[in-house]
Amino acid sequence: MWPLTIILLTNILLAMSQIHKIVLKERETLIERELKMMVGYSIELSATELVANEIIMDLKRKEIDYGFWNPKYYHLLKHFFEYKELVKDTKLYKILKSMPKGAVLHGHDTGMLGPDYVLELTYCDDLWICFKEDQSDVNFVFAKHRPTGWCATKWERAMDIRRTTNATEFDAKLRKFFTLVVVNPQEVYTDLDTVWDYFMKYFIRTGPLFTYKPVWEKYYYDTLFALREDNVMYFEIRTVLPPLYDLEGNIYNSVDTAKSYKRVTEKFKKDYPDFFGAKLIYAPVRSVARETLKNYIKVAKEIHKLMPDFLAGFDLVSQEDLGKPLKEFYPDLAKSGLNLYFHAGETNWYGTSTDENLFDAVLLGTKRIGHAFALVKHPLLMKEVKKRKIALEVNVISNVVLKLVDDVRNHPLATYLSQNMPVVLSSDDPGVWEAEILTHDFYVAFMGVSSRHADLKMLKQLALNSLYYSSYGEKHKLVREFQIRWMKFIGSILKMK
Template structure:
């Protein structure tokens, strides 16, 4: 190709760039308003200014800081940035991929559990400076007749292994040499979260980090599934989501009645799944009523549940859960949004293993007069042609409404085409993918490939309590900080798509989109004003 002038070359270059980016949501949007253009530019300038300033500084204990770096190491820097502060005010639409048991800050969970005398804790051996780093706490709500006085502390050398101690007593009597009550809190917190050393050193493979990841659920499940705590937990999840600009939530709840039941306040009676869903509904409605009284009803449109169970059960066992899901849908049609199978795809059963009952599920729904779409996890893997990677084919053939993670989708051009044709949105969980070792940083994440191919994406948090990434602001930050192409407009388009591709009915979506647009316009004003103030102050201090 030849050019007669620099101007002609520049024109061809600009045309090629536009053609290459034509499928992106922010480019498909068309002409920006004056306010949108200003806010987008200002936020880009803030990003560039902080990349050249705060991220180029020396930070103790962080040898290589850069925007979009590994989250657990860079988190302390992220929270210092103006960019993070601005994004914290952004209306983020819906949260479409989050596992309920890992959505609330662990400090809230621990403080809540402390208030219930039924909650007891034990350890497999006495805790000391040698054992504390490897022994996990075990929790259990005990009925009145089985509760103990807890005379011997977990840290007493005479502690009998696996002896239950009241939670508050265990904290109160924790050895001062191990930090006392604050040391107890650190021990519990470490068991419920993943720290940088675990993610990037000791467990730096997919299978190893999943072992640590799964262990956090083993520890927290007896707390979260204790009915009084569960109600407070759901409420806190909703309120903290609203505080982060999320107006709709669609959590996955693991229903495992046969193996890991919910327990009533008496710490003895099992609660069936109907009561769990009913309780969830009551909490949601209570929050909506409170917001309405405060004149804030447009801040929270509502919530639905994706019924999930673990892909370690047998196909025969799955049929019980499918029937259970149908029964719940019939009684709570406004709440049950879909069905999913969850768990580590690399080691548990693939979707193909369950084809017979999953195909039968369609006929079961027809007979029951309900409709429950599949919303499958698929290809949360580095595999290429493995069973986990092949889950994409089965998810699409089974008619999945959305795809959870879809990390390996970029390897499948035909499947990308199908997702676009059928309107299958991808629930992308950036921080989760990085911490669970699918990518080393946001710069290596395949998200830009999906955006550039015109695939619909909703940003999600997955398991924020485990990662210390509460809400969605951290995920939005990581995506924005790691790209020069992605700007505020692209983030806004993904937020809108999280509403459009949610399980809300058309009227709810219309209301949610109108409320989001109103808040978005206010946010654009804020982002432009705050960003300009910051840039002006930065200039005067240089």
């Protein structure tokens, strides 16, 4: 009896072991098949890239595994304001900082540089300042003599204020007007409308500071410099093309502003020949009547006629939920003849006019979609986007700061990456929340959003995507130069061993 029992048990154990092996094999096959669907799966790494990849992945796995077992200490589970400086000290962040990142295809004119830079601009000559009575806001204007415009208190020269008060305290007070960063963001920015209100006030407040023509041109030149310093080689800037002014009373219209951009771009390329330049996407506000939109299109066409190689195309911006839906502008946009690069789906709503801007953007032939946050809810549209090769300009940190998502692990980018969607990483308005031009967004996407298995192939593909989906005329030149820089980057990682 016992020998038979032993034989039966042995056979059962062998059968169970065999089943276990089959299940494990099937599990490995399924995981492998899914990984082959990810962004970057088709890239073949060279021998040196494979070594560099192991270094990067060792750092990534250590950080993620520590966070898995100690979630309360994992930086990326907190608000961006709490960890933005801390992550700069990590080895992986420093590697990503030095990585060639290709292009920034979604960045807004006066939202690129941080509050310390903006504060320095207030040291320019001829700047006048007017505070509200309760000191809760401030106005700026450049003028030779005391301005006559409305002021709740009185206009004072910035240099006079610093000379007659504690300049350090004054600067600290002023700096707060140039950033969204606070120590208690969840308490201050309770909902999306509230944070957007603070966000828009930044642009309204700083408008007269930035639109002084010498400052405008300096800001843009220094933006290009900051991009280059963050290992970006090309830029497509979204701009409202506001009228500029000078001390002589001259007012420069939107076309003049575009000319100014082109002139500064050419100067920067001459000063730094290794930078591949920039193009404009004219992006005025979307909360307007049809007649105003028609005028926008007229301006865009005039700029295109004067500078056909400099104007990339047209977009509409501002808080999408409060703006006019694209369907209200269908006839004018459809016959505009302009390349379109629409913001669309920057919302948490589903089935609303804002959400359905995604359908209109695709049907109007948009080249790329800005944010596309809500696209994940539309499986059919996702297939169309992929089929039509419409790039998704994803701005992870922007979506966190502007209250679309709290936990970056839940960002729809995770789905887009897992399904090899045509994703381009960008940074939107990094200066307003004190992020670096692009490195912070790459770090958060790589460490907080993508799979633990996502590696150097994904990083390389994301950088290449930004070149492939740009409006740059000779993409092969961009890609060739990128490959040269990439291999130098790989060499620098190998030296870490």
